[in-house]
Every structure is written in C-alpha cells, then in structure tokens.
Amino acid sequence: MTATPRIGRKTGRPPSLTRDDVARAALEEGVATLSMPSVARRLGVGHSTLYHYVHDRDDLVLAALDLAMREFDWPPADIGWRELLTAFADTLWRFLQQHPGMGEVIQSAPGRPSTIPELATAYLARLRAEGLTDRDAATALDVIADLTISTDLAIRGMSHALATPRGRRSLQDVYQDAWARLTEHTTDHGRGWLDSKLALLFDGIASRLGEPGTTAPQTPPPIPDSSTVPDRATIVDASREIARRDGLDAVTVRAVANELGSTTAALRREIGDRDGLVVAMLDAVADEITVPQRQAEPRAELIALALAVHDVLNTDPWAVPALAVDGLASPSILPVLDRVFAAFRAANVPSRDVASATRVVWEHIYGAVLGTRGAGRGTFSARIVESADTPSVTEIAREPVSGRDRARLGIEIVIDGLLSRLGRVS
Incomplete structure (x- = not known):
C-alpha cells in the first residue's frame, strides 16, 4: 500500500540562517515594535528557531543595532577635530532617521555593539592628536552622542498624536507657536536646537585649545577656606535662591558651597547629602505655610x-x-x-x-x-x-x-x- 503524501510544510532541516539574517529581519520589522514572534514570521520559521541565534528579545535588539551600525557609513578619523565631531553628529543623526526608534534602543541596549569600540578608539586617538586631553576627548564624544540622541527623541515625541476638539493632532500642531519659536533660529528645522547646541560645544572646545579668536579658560578660583561654615538657615536660604533662579536640578551641595564661598565638606557636616539639603529646604517652605484658622464646615x-x-x-x-x-x-x-x-x-x-x-x-x-x-x-x-x-x-x-x-x-x-x-x- 502506497502512503499518501502529507500536504503542508515540508519536513526536513530548514534553510540555514545566520545571526545577521535574524538581525536584518528585525531591522526590516522595525526596532521600535519588533518581537520574537513577528521576526520569526518574517523569516518563515518557528518562534523557537530564533533561539539558536539570539538568547531573547534583548539579544535580538542588540544584534539588530550591531548589524545596522556595521553596515552604516561612519566618517573617517583622519580629519580635523571640528570636522570629525561635526561629521560624527551628522552621521549619527542620519542613522537615527533611517532607523526610527533606534534612539530608544541605543539608550537601553543590554550590551555594546562591536562597532562602537572600534569607532571610539579611532576617534579618541584623533582628538588627542589634535590637542584634546583624554577627558575632553571622551567628554566631547559622549556629549555629542547624548545631544543627538535626545534631540531625535524630542523631535519624534512632538509628533505624538492626541485627541483634541479638532480631531487627532500632534503636539507640534497643538503647540505650533512655541514650536515655531523653537526652530526659527536653526539651520534645519527638522533638527531643532541640535546645531546651535553643537556650535556652543565646539566653541568651548576651541577655547580650551586656545585657538585664535577664542579666550582660554581662566585659572579656577582658589579653594574656599574650609573654616567658612555657614549655619543651617543660611545654607537653606542660598539653596532656595538657586532653586528659584535655576530650578531644583541646579541645587547640589557643591553649587550651594560655591554660592556661599564654603566647601562641600563643611556643608555636608551641617546638612548631610543632597536629599538632606532638599528636605531642609522643604522644611523651610512648610514652615512658611500660613495655616488658616479651623473651619467648622x-x-x-x-x-x-x-x-x-x-x-x-x-x-x-x-x-x-x-x-x-x-x-x-x-x-x-x-x-x-x-x-x-x-x-x-x-x-x-x-x-x-x-x-x-x-x-x-x-x-x-x-x-x-x-x-x-x-x-x-x-x-x-x-x-x-x-x-x-x-x-x-x-x-x-x-x-x-x-x-x-x-x-x-x-x-x-x-x-x-x-x-x-x-x-x-x-
């Protein structure tokens, strides 16, 4: 008796895959919304097959980021420091635009793509050769990456739609007047304030290098006399003044010490850490509540x-x-x-x-x-x-x-x- 062949998926070993094949499918799926099942469907394999190439979704995201960075054309390192940093920012921006959602992925990736150490090593070596200190070179790369990624996240966030009396509108549409003011002084409206921020950063680097047309940084002020120990009320008053002027994030033990001409060690003995400082500020605020007389109702x-x-x-x-x-x-x-x-x-x-x-x-x-x-x-x-x-x-x-x-x-x-x-x- 001849067996009737079964109709359906052919049995046998599936076509050979590689980790890059899986990563490419993830990029095609979109890193912002990908999942293991969706990538498996795109590849035409079972969900469990992916575990031969990636450990879990985090590893899948990391593989996609690694492949995207390896296949992107990053600027060479053999150019001047300003040209190099400008090209790095421009290229990172184009990379984020080509892969929507990659900004969030970079911020939360569970590991480091293989391309990053190679790029960082070459760029840092060039920046040091151009006269930057190790710390300044590393800080410059870190700040540029942070500025570019955060700007991408902010710009895309303004496209988020919400319900209004006029129907679904983006935050950019709702807040269009302020958005126009935000972008009117930039060279590329799609990049918000990114170019202006980069220009300030580059001018600061040029100043530290003592380039013509810039002012070299002044010698830091002398360390305050540790015997200057303000009392608790004075510390709290100075902290509140900083907070009112520059916001709560500007309030640090060091910032208050500088404001009072004291040292952080002296303030810490009196007030403790930053949380202790903020609680003392809140105490002062609470003490100023004009508590009303009790009401019967x-x-x-x-x-x-x-x-x-x-x-x-x-x-x-x-x-x-x-x-x-x-x-x-x-x-x-x-x-x-x-x-x-x-x-x-x-x-x-x-x-x-x-x-x-x-x-x-x-x-x-x-x-x-x-x-x-x-x-x-x-x-x-x-x-x-x-x-x-x-x-x-x-x-x-x-x-x-x-x-x-x-x-x-x-x-x-x-x-x-x-x-x-x-x-x-x-």
Whole structure:
C-alpha cells in the first residue's frame, strides 16, 4: 500500500540562517515594535528557531543595532577635530532617521555593539592628536552622542498624536507657536536646537585649545577656606535662591558651597547629602505655610488648607518636583496633613479612602502651581484650551483671571467632586 503524501510544510532541516539574517529581519520589522514572534514570521520559521541565534528579545535588539551600525557609513578619523565631531553628529543623526526608534534602543541596549569600540578608539586617538586631553576627548564624544540622541527623541515625541476638539493632532500642531519659536533660529528645522547646541560645544572646545579668536579658560578660583561654615538657615536660604533662579536640578551641595564661598565638606557636616539639603529646604517652605484658622464646615476647611499649601508652593515651585518626582517630604507638613485627614473624615469619607482623596488634592495643587507659572495665556494648558474651535470656550480662556482665583476654582471643583463621589453627607 502506497502512503499518501502529507500536504503542508515540508519536513526536513530548514534553510540555514545566520545571526545577521535574524538581525536584518528585525531591522526590516522595525526596532521600535519588533518581537520574537513577528521576526520569526518574517523569516518563515518557528518562534523557537530564533533561539539558536539570539538568547531573547534583548539579544535580538542588540544584534539588530550591531548589524545596522556595521553596515552604516561612519566618517573617517583622519580629519580635523571640528570636522570629525561635526561629521560624527551628522552621521549619527542620519542613522537615527533611517532607523526610527533606534534612539530608544541605543539608550537601553543590554550590551555594546562591536562597532562602537572600534569607532571610539579611532576617534579618541584623533582628538588627542589634535590637542584634546583624554577627558575632553571622551567628554566631547559622549556629549555629542547624548545631544543627538535626545534631540531625535524630542523631535519624534512632538509628533505624538492626541485627541483634541479638532480631531487627532500632534503636539507640534497643538503647540505650533512655541514650536515655531523653537526652530526659527536653526539651520534645519527638522533638527531643532541640535546645531546651535553643537556650535556652543565646539566653541568651548576651541577655547580650551586656545585657538585664535577664542579666550582660554581662566585659572579656577582658589579653594574656599574650609573654616567658612555657614549655619543651617543660611545654607537653606542660598539653596532656595538657586532653586528659584535655576530650578531644583541646579541645587547640589557643591553649587550651594560655591554660592556661599564654603566647601562641600563643611556643608555636608551641617546638612548631610543632597536629599538632606532638599528636605531642609522643604522644611523651610512648610514652615512658611500660613495655616488658616479651623473651619467648622469640612468643605471650607479643606479648601482653606489646600489654598494655603498652593500659595506657599507658588512662591517656591521647585518644591513640586521634589515632592512629586523625588518623593521627598518635610516632617513640618504633618500638622497640615492631620487637619486634612480630619476634615475628610468629618465629611463622612470612609477611612480607607482618606489617603487617596488627600493624594488627589495634593496632585491637583502640584498641577495648579506648575500651570499658573507664567500667568495664563503663555502656558501650555491655556494654549490647548484656546485651540478649541468653540468661540465661547476661547473667550472664557482669554478672560483675565488671577492665578490664585483660578487655583481656588480648581481646588473647589476637585474637593466638591471628591466629597460628592465618596459619599459626603450634607
């Protein structure tokens, strides 16, 4: 009896693959969205077959990045330092444009492509031959790569679409006025501020090399006398001034020491590390809250307390990221929190919901503080409202309302909603 041949995929050993074949399929699939099953389907093999060539998805991404870099035309190293660094930035930019999503891959890749050490070694050797120190040469390459990748991520982020009264629009469309101002002074609008940032970096390198037309860096100032030990209040005041002027990220123990003409060692003995410094700053902010008199009615008590916190944070907006992002807090705020908890309980909010309700109020205050900085029409949120096609909404958005009045209205709406939703008894 003759066996009937089976219809379907042929049995036997599949055609030979290589790691580069798998990596090329991943590039064709798109590094931003690839998966092991999607690459296997593109190659016409079973999912498990890929594990003969890559360990997992991370290894697959690394193989794709390695192949893409090996096959890209990178600039030679035998040119002047400015030409080399410019060509490196331009080539990296073209590389990222050719492979959308590669910026994120480079930032999170679990290993290092084989091309990177070869390129870095050649470029660093050339930069040293051009007169840069080892540290300056390495820093220049690192900064240029970071600037180029972060700019690519930012530009693509502005293309993200969101729902608006006019339909789905990108952030660039919604915020088109500010986007126009951002790009009006650049040579290539598709690259944002990248070229301007690179020009500043190159001028700084030229200055360090003492090239004609530049000013050589001055001798660093002498190390401050370690006997200069400011007290805690002086340290906190200086830190808050830096934060108000330059933002929370600018506040470091060294920056405050330089501001006060002291040393980091002296400040650390008094204040501890940076987290200790920021907590001390938050203590000072909390101490400045004008705590209102107790209100018999829970709603009025909650509104008065929330507005008091808003007012003090509006003077020190740097405190918002310290609280909301860094997760730091001041013990001095506890009496205010106790009154907020008590007011929610007095409004018959279940105990299990009091903490969540308080967090909602706090998060609204954070947003209100950030939203009122710049007062009104210049803010991003105001521009979104004004982008609506409804004339009445646009007119309301343009009405002159003080930041505090707007904050109070928002606080009242949030608290009314919480009390209504969580079962407040009138």
